Structure formats: C-alpha cells, structure tokens
Amino acid sequence: MCGICCIVSLSGTAVNPSNLDESNLRRRGPDSSHQVLLTKYADKYSCFFSGHVLHLRGELTPQPLQDSNGNIFLWNGEVFDGVDVPDTDNDTQVMFQHITSCDNDQDILSLFSKIHGPWAFIYYQKKTHNLWFGRDFFGRRSLLWRFGKSPEQALCLTSVAEVHCEDVTQLHEVPASGIFKCNLSSCAESTSIKLTLYSWMSTTEIGQLENEQKIVSDGLENYLFRTEYGDGRLISPVTPLNRKIPELLAESNSQTLSNSVGLEDLKMLMSEVHNENAKSFIKVLSSAVRKRVLCLPRGKNVVTSEAKRASVAILFSGGIDSMMLAALADKHIPSEEPIDLLNVAFMMKIENTKIQNSSLKKKQASVSSHQGDAKAPGYFNPFNVPDRITGRMGLEELKCLNPSRIWNFVEINVQSEELEQMRQQYIAQLVQPLSTVLDDSIGCAIWFASRGIGMLRCSDEMKPYTSTSKVVLTGIGADEQLAGYSRHRVKFNREGYRGLLEELSMELGRISSRNLGRDDRIIGDHGKEARFPFLDEEVVSFLNSLPVWEKTNLLLARGLGEKLLLRMAAVTLGLGNSSVLPKRAIQFGSRIAKMENRNEKASDKCSRLQTDLIQ
Structure with a gap:
C-alpha cells in the first residue's frame, strides 16, 4: 500500500512542493516518504513525484524509484501472480525492473x-517523454486525477484528495x-x-465499447482534450461472463420451501453438481486468501509474546462473506498467530428501539447472557446492533471450527x-470525489472498523484493544458476482435470467467507481492495506x-x-x-x-460531506 502523487506543469514554472499538503498521502504510507522534482525539462515541462510507502x-x-536513465516509477499495488516475485523480494523493485x-x-x-x-x-x-498511469481491471487501488485550469498544474494524479483541497470538486477517479x-x-x-487510452480488451468489441461509455459517463469531456484507442492491446485478466440462459426454468421443489430458512434446507439442496462446484469454489477462493495472508512481515521467533500479534484482520459481521474469509484465513495463517475480527457498531438510541424491536431485545438478552454482560433483566445494550449479534454468533462457530486459534x-x-468529529477531520476528504448518503454511511462504517480501536474480552473482562494488523480482508465482490443484493432479486422477478445477467455484468463493470476506490482510500488512511479475495x-x-443458475x-x-x-461452500467447510x-x-x-x-435516500447528495469540506 502506498500513497502516490504526480503533478505536471506545462509552464516555465516548476511545481513548488512547499505549497502542497500531503498529510493524507503520508497516512497511507507511514514507513517512508520521498519526493522527486523533475524541473523544467528541456524548458518545456516539469513534474513533481511523491511516494509514501506502507512496507509489507x-x-x-x-x-x-529512479534509475540512471532518468525513468521514474510510483507503484501502489501487489503482484500476486503473472510476474514472478520471490517471497523475499519487493514487488515495487521487481515491477520497476520489468517496466524499464x-x-x-x-x-x-x-x-x-x-x-x-x-x-x-x-x-x-x-526517453519518450511519456507519462503512463492507470488502475487495475477492477480498480482495487485508488487513483484520482484533476485537470488544472492553468499550465502551472496542468495535471494532478494522486491516491487521495489533499487536505482542504480548494478545487476538490474537480477531482475524479481515474477510470479503470x-x-x-x-x-x-x-x-x-x-x-x-x-491522452491516449489503451483500453482493456476482451475477445469481442463489446468490451471495448463498454469501456468507452464508461469514460464518457464520468463527465470528463471538458478535461480530456483527446481520447483515442492505441494500436497496442491490453488484455483483460478474467474470462468473460457466461451468459447462457436455461431453456426451461425448472422450479422443482423450490417453491415448497417455507420462508423460515434453516441449515437443513440448504443441505437438502446440495446435489452432486453443487457439491463439485462448491469444492472447486473453495479451492480457488482458498488460494486467493492464501496469497493475501502469507507474504507479510512476521517475527522470526514465533514463541515470544511480541510475535503473537495479528498480522491480518477481517471486516467481520458474522455474515456469510466474512465467515468464509475467516474460515479460509484460518487454514493459511500460522496457528500461533491471532486473527482480528473487526466488528463495528454505532450507538442505537433508546427511543428508536421500543416495542417494535422486542425481538431484537430478546436476541440481545440471549447473546449478552451468553457473553456474561447482562446487568439486569431487560438490560438494553445500545451497541448490540444486528452485526454485533451475528458477529458473536459467528465467533462461536469459528471457535468450534478451530478451538486452538486465538x-x-x-x-x-x-x-x-x-x-461527527472523525467525519469532519478525515472521512469527508477520503470519500471524495464520491458524495452520496450511501458513500457517507459505508465510508464512516469502514473507516471506524478498519481503524481497529475497540474492546476485547479477556478472561471475562472487556479491555481496550488496538489491532496491529496491516492487512484488512474485506468480502466485497461476493454480492456483486453471486446476486447477493435485493436489487438482483427484483431484477430477476421482473426480467428473469436475462435481466439478472445484465445486472451482474453491470455490477462488476461499475465496482471500481462505486466501491473500490473509496474503500481503498478509507482503509489506507490507517496505514493498512485493503485486500479483496x-x-x-x-x-x-x-x-x-x-x-x-x-x-x-x-x-x-x-x-x-x-x-x-x-x-454451499460454507457448509462444506463446516460452518453452521x-x-x-x-x-x-x-x-x-x-x-x-x-x-x-x-x-434521506441512499443516492442523495450528502450534506454532511459537503459541509465538512467547506468548513
């Protein structure tokens, strides 16, 4: 994880680094900060490069990085496959050697x-005076751009908005x-x-056309003086979506299932085909988790208490996505190393939880009693939100799965x-250029969760705890690919499998601009790296x-x-x-x-984000 920045001046005036506030970039990369100023090259242009490194x-x-030929490289990424990076090597150096x-x-x-x-x-x-830049196919790392109104800062590329940036409305995410x-x-x-764009190419021209529409939809027509497709080919790293539709929509016995869904209902559905698919899915997902939890700085002497710190944390609600990540991480992380399960709750108001929430209170009482913190009959804990309740239940399942793990x-x-304080001080800037009520809610929740400052139960006593992990696993991508959102069900009910496939295709196509850049900026603000198995x-x-189907x-x-x-994969792993x-x-x-x-509606512009930026 790194905070990277480049500013291009097309005037005779070089960029003045002293005028820049790089606080947000430094928070992303706390282990090393350096700058390179390329001044008035050939009296035509100058560039300022800034890199802030989180060492992993x-x-x-x-x-x-700069070589003897004057090439300069900034890298915010992880190479998990495709280019050989030995365990003891740094992928930034390897990538620089390859690209030069x-x-x-x-x-x-x-x-x-x-x-x-x-x-x-x-x-x-x-040698060519070319400046190359971009994001991966899914846009899992943030990169923003701003096209300046004057030649002094003609182009700015940055991982995150500068603190109190005056023209923050001109920042856009670089399209993936x-x-x-x-x-x-x-x-x-x-x-x-x-600019010349080398678009991701698939086996059909449709993929290229979709990318072109994606550029235009970002509203950058006034900033992109020329956009064209080069002669080179940039090949998509994933296979196209299978768009096959069943000729007969067999409803079998699915409509006889009651609305009260239980574990036995799921087990009854596991045919031979589903079992094989579930095992194959576990294999490929387990491999993805392994790549993301192994090559991390860990103490050589694993016996010492100092080494018994968590290197990996999981954004954890106890739901199916985070439970799967926890169960698979358990298979690859050293057995003596703890795993941090980060569970966030925002305080509920008592007046908002009256008679209509009696069922929630019963669940709270049951969980509180089990945890030993119920103070009196009917005791109301304002932080026993739904994710806290399912999180504790999920914790018990994981303990059964591996009792020896901490x-x-x-x-x-x-x-x-x-x-309110943290939103004004940090979160509003990190969410930018996104600005909806939904971005505010998710951004705030993820920021507090990934910060990892909370309470941990030790010997029936709650004690303050701060997560030491530099890597945070998140389950984003599961709903987008496996129809987990309610809108998928609505689309399916209206338009069948054809409509559902269109929705799923759209989900991955827009995940870079709707989710991933924001989440990377939010989690990276704590000097931690978001990873998406x-x-x-x-x-x-x-x-x-x-x-x-x-x-x-x-x-x-x-x-x-x-x-x-x-x-089905979760059941195969032994989850309940x-x-x-x-x-x-x-x-x-x-x-x-x-x-x-x-x-408020989720899609409304969030006044809290706008107001905080102005103040």
Missing part, C-alpha cells in the same frame, strides 16, 4: 496484461478502463493535456460525537465460467437462494447457521443509517 513485502523500498526493460508501448501493455493483483501506478519514461499515456513533450508544445473479536463502538482474478474467472437461485427464499454457491443468514448491508447491520436523517 521484502525489503523496504522507498519511492519514487520494455522497448515499446506493446511491451508495457503486455506486462500489465499479465499481472494478477490490485495496482495503481505512475511511470515517467524519460485501461492504461493512459500522456506525451509530455507534445503537451508542452500545445500547453494542453492530451480469535480476537474486536468490539468497535462509535458514538455520534466521535462520528473475492475479486482475485482466478476467483472471478471461475465464477464467470459457471452458468448463472449454478451460482444462485432466486426462486428460493432469502438467506438461501442468493449467493447459493457460497452458502451463518451459512443461511440473509444479506444485511453494513450501513444497516452496524446501525449507522439510524443515526442520521431517516428521510
């Missing part, structure tokens, strides 16, 4: 076509549509930015005063290869039909009732949505 792999490698050995544009495109893993990069190629090339010499002649269930409790290239390719069955009840393949929990979005499960204006 091999030897600490300060950025920007490229003889032409196609060599560079071929290099990035091979890489599996999240990345955003900036590369200055001195391909790789961009900017010839600085020709731009200096015309004093305007011109599972740190971190209870992160957030009150309204702290929410469900979006591993091999996982996506496997799921894309299956016909849709082998992944999900929306004729079945909630808690069963959506993400059916994942639920968590396998049939219905989907609950984090803003509702953590109860942050209940703390704000209830009349």
Whole structure:
C-alpha cells in the first residue's frame, strides 16, 4: 500500500512542493516518504513525484524509484501472480525492473496484461517523454486525477484528495478502463493535456465499447482534450461472463420451501453438481486468501509474546462473506498467530428501539447472557446492533471450527460525537470525489472498523484493544458476482435470467467507481492495506465460467437462494447457521443509517460531506 502523487506543469514554472499538503498521502504510507522534482525539462515541462510507502513485502523500498536513465516509477499495488516475485523480494523493485526493460508501448501493455493483483501506478519514461498511469481491471487501488485550469498544474494524479483541497470538486477517479499515456513533450508544445487510452480488451468489441461509455459517463469531456484507442492491446485478466440462459426454468421443489430458512434446507439442496462446484469454489477462493495472508512481515521467533500479534484482520459481521474469509484465513495463517475480527457498531438510541424491536431485545438478552454482560433483566445494550449479534454468533462457530486459534473479536463502538468529529477531520476528504448518503454511511462504517480501536474480552473482562494488523480482508465482490443484493432479486422477478445477467455484468463493470476506490482510500488512511479475495482474478474467472443458475437461485427464499454457491461452500467447510443468514448491508447491520436523517435516500447528495469540506 502506498500513497502516490504526480503533478505536471506545462509552464516555465516548476511545481513548488512547499505549497502542497500531503498529510493524507503520508497516512497511507507511514514507513517512508520521498519526493522527486523533475524541473523544467528541456524548458518545456516539469513534474513533481511523491511516494509514501506502507512496507509489507521484502525489503523496504522507498519511492519514487529512479534509475540512471532518468525513468521514474510510483507503484501502489501487489503482484500476486503473472510476474514472478520471490517471497523475499519487493514487488515495487521487481515491477520497476520489468517496466524499464520494455522497448515499446506493446511491451508495457503486455506486462500489465499479465499481472494478477490490485495496482495503481505512475511511470515517467524519460526517453519518450511519456507519462503512463492507470488502475487495475477492477480498480482495487485508488487513483484520482484533476485537470488544472492553468499550465502551472496542468495535471494532478494522486491516491487521495489533499487536505482542504480548494478545487476538490474537480477531482475524479481515474477510470479503470485501461492504461493512459500522456506525451509530455507534445503537451508542452500545445500547453494542453492530451491522452491516449489503451483500453482493456476482451475477445469481442463489446468490451471495448463498454469501456468507452464508461469514460464518457464520468463527465470528463471538458478535461480530456483527446481520447483515442492505441494500436497496442491490453488484455483483460478474467474470462468473460457466461451468459447462457436455461431453456426451461425448472422450479422443482423450490417453491415448497417455507420462508423460515434453516441449515437443513440448504443441505437438502446440495446435489452432486453443487457439491463439485462448491469444492472447486473453495479451492480457488482458498488460494486467493492464501496469497493475501502469507507474504507479510512476521517475527522470526514465533514463541515470544511480541510475535503473537495479528498480522491480518477481517471486516467481520458474522455474515456469510466474512465467515468464509475467516474460515479460509484460518487454514493459511500460522496457528500461533491471532486473527482480528473487526466488528463495528454505532450507538442505537433508546427511543428508536421500543416495542417494535422486542425481538431484537430478546436476541440481545440471549447473546449478552451468553457473553456474561447482562446487568439486569431487560438490560438494553445500545451497541448490540444486528452485526454485533451475528458477529458473536459467528465467533462461536469459528471457535468450534478451530478451538486452538486465538480469535480476537474486536468490539468497535462509535458514538455520534466521535462520528461527527472523525467525519469532519478525515472521512469527508477520503470519500471524495464520491458524495452520496450511501458513500457517507459505508465510508464512516469502514473507516471506524478498519481503524481497529475497540474492546476485547479477556478472561471475562472487556479491555481496550488496538489491532496491529496491516492487512484488512474485506468480502466485497461476493454480492456483486453471486446476486447477493435485493436489487438482483427484483431484477430477476421482473426480467428473469436475462435481466439478472445484465445486472451482474453491470455490477462488476461499475465496482471500481462505486466501491473500490473509496474503500481503498478509507482503509489506507490507517496505514493498512485493503485486500479483496473475492475479486482475485482466478476467483472471478471461475465464477464467470459457471452458468448463472449454478451460482444462485432466486426462486428460493432469502438467506438461501442468493449467493447459493457460497452458502454451499460454507457448509462444506463446516460452518453452521451463518451459512443461511440473509444479506444485511453494513450501513444497516452496524446501525449507522439510524443515526442520521431517516428521510434521506441512499443516492442523495450528502450534506454532511459537503459541509465538512467547506468548513
């Protein structure tokens, strides 16, 4: 994880680093900070490069990297496959060696076509005066751009918005549509930015056209003076979505299932085909988790108490996605190392939980009694939100799965005063350029959860605890591929499998602009790296290869039909009732949505984000 930044000036005035506030970039990369100023090259242009490193792999490698030929490289990514990176090496150095050995544009495109893993990069190629930059196919790493109104800052590329940036409304996410090339010499002649886009290509022209529409939809027509498709080819790292539709929509006995879904109902559905698919899914997902939890700095002497710190944390609600990640992480993380389960709750107001929430109170009393913290009959704990309750239940399942593992269930409790303070101080800037009520709710929930500051039960006593993990696993990507959202069921009921496939295709196509850049900025603010096993290239390719009815069955009840393949895989791994929990979005499960204006719609522009930026 790194914070990277590049500012291009097309005037005779070089960029002045002293005028820049890089606080947000430094928070992303606390282990090393360096800058390189390329001043008035050929009296035509100048560039400022800034790199801030979170050290996770091999030897600490300060950025920007610069070689004897004047090439400069900034890398915010992880190479998990496609290019060989030995366990003891740093992937930034390996990538720099590869990219500087490229003889032409196609060599560079071929290099990035091979890489599996999240990345955003900036590369200055001195010989050709080209500035290359881009994000991976899914956009798992944030990269923003701003086209300046004056030649002094003609182009700015950055991982995150600067603190109190005056023209934050001009920041946009670099579309994850391909790789961009900017010839600085020709731009200096015309004093305007011109870009060439090398689009991700699939086996059909449709993929290219979809990417072109994606660029236009970002509203950047006034900033992109020229957008064209180069002659080189940038090959998509995943197989296309299987769009096969069944000729007969067999309803079998699914409609006879009651709305009361249980574990036995799920087990009854596990035919031989589903069992084989579930095992194959476990294999590929387990491999994705293994890549993301192994190559981390760990103490050599695992016996010492100092080494018994968690290196990996999981955003944990006790739902099917986070339970699967925890169960698979348990298979690969050293047995003596704890795993942090980060569970966030926003304080519920008593007046909001009256008679209509009697069932919630019963669940709270049951869980509180089990945990030994019920103070009196009818005791109401304002932090026993739905995700806290299912999280504790999930913890018990994981303890049964592996009793010898130390599972740190971190209870992160957030009150309204702290929410308002942290939103104004940090979160509003990190969410930008996104600005909806939904972005605010999810951004705040993920920021507090990934910070990892909470309470941990030790010997029947709650004690303060701060997670030491630098890697945070998140389950995003499961719902988008396995029809986990309620909108998938609505689409299926209206338009059948054809409509559902269109919706699933759209989900992955927009995940870079709706989710991943935001989540990367939010989690990275704590000097931690977000990792997304469900979006591993091999996982996506496997799921894309299956016909849709082998992944999900929306004729079945909630808690069963959506993400059916994942639920069957969970049962195969030995998980229990968590396998049939219905989907609950984090803003509702953590109860942050209940703390704000209830009349707001998720898609509304969030006044809290806008106001905080102005202040």
